Amino acid sequence: NPKGVNIMIAVDVSKSMFASDVTPNRLEFARLEIDDFIKNLKSDRIGLIAFSGAAFLQCPLTTHYNGFILSLRNMDTGIIEKGGTSISSCINEAVRNYNAVETGDKVLVIISDGENNEGDVKPALESAKKNGIKIFCIGVGTKEGSFIPFPEEKGSGLYIKDGSGNIVRSRLDDEILREVAEATGGAYVHATQ
Numbered sequence: 001n002p003k004g005v006n007i008m009i010a011v012d013v014s015k016s017m018f019a020s021d022v023t024p025n026r027l028e029f030a031r032l033e034i035d036d037f038i039k040n041l042k043s044d045r046i047g048l049i050a051f052s053g054a055a056f057l058q059c060p061l062t063t064h065y066n067g068f069i070l071s072l073r074n075m076d077t078g079i080i081e082k083g084g085t086s087i088s089s090c091i092n093e094a095v096r097n098y099n100a101v102e103t104g105d106k107v108l109v110i111i112s113d114g115e116n117n118e119g120d121v122k123p124a125l126e127s128a129k130k131n132g133i134k135i136f137c138i139g140v141g142t143k144e145g146s147f148i149p150f151p152e153e154k155g156s157g158l159y160i161k162d163g164s165g166n167i168v169r170s171r172l173d174d175e176i177l178r179e180v181a182e183a184t185g186g187a188y189v190h191a192t193q
Contacts, residue, residue: 004043005105006061008097009034010090012112012140013080014052015160016170019113021146022191030111030140031072033191038065045104047097050075053082053118055093061101085116087176091124095131106133110180111191113141114173121176125183136186137177145171 011034017027038046048059048071056079059071087110094108108128114137128135147159148170159167174188181188 004045004063005107006045006047006098006101007041007107007109008047008049008061008094009109009111010049010051010055010094011075012052012085012110013050013075014083014085014116016085016113016115016148017140019141019146019148019170021142021144021170021172022140026113026140027076029191030138031075033111033138034072035069038069041065048072048075049090049093049097050079051086051090051093052080053084053086053089054080055086055089056080057093057097061097084118085112085114086118087112087114087180088119088121088124091121091128091135091180094133095124095127098131098133106131107186108133108135109138110135110177111138111140112177113170114139114175114177115141115170117173117176121180125180128184133184134186135180135184137174137181137188139172139174139177139188139190141170141172143172145169 022029045061047061178188
């Protein structure tokens with residue numbers, strides 16, 4: 001296909017992505033994976049969505065890979081006020097941005113630890129299917145999981161706690177990621193070191 005493929009990459013920037021069960025942490029690990037992936041692109045268009053409790057278009061679909069890489073570098077967990085993880089919001093954001101796309105396959109790659117997903121993904125999946133978007137999910141993290149350091153306090157040994165004062169252990173929860181990928185004929189992959 002000379003027209004290339006349209007690839008939207010959505011990266012989970014919720015606090016749990018700071019967990020270091022993959023090195024150096026889930027977010028950085030995802031960034032490195034995306035860097036490697038871009039090296040193989042030829043005439044494909046690529047865009048970037050950041051999401052936690054809400055989703056935000058970080059880089060519109062482009063063949064300008066350097067611009068994309070810049071957006072990727074600037075993406076951090078502080079960029080979205082709304083906490084939590086809403087996979088449906090990132091699917092809806094992709095659907096919105098694919099509305100004007102006439103040619104080429106439409107792919108959404110969601111990179112997340114799947115944890116604490118909020119809301120029902122079914123309506124979002126329906127509109128993705130209607131728009132011919134195939135969703136692939138990449139799970140980052142491990143089943144054993146790890147603690148989440150305070151982002152501002154790198155190396156301080158302080159970890160995020162829950163309401164009862166217990167240190168939160170964040171684990172990869174791939175159930176929702178599998179479900180989302182299978183619903184659109186995509187696939188789920190667990191990213192490992």
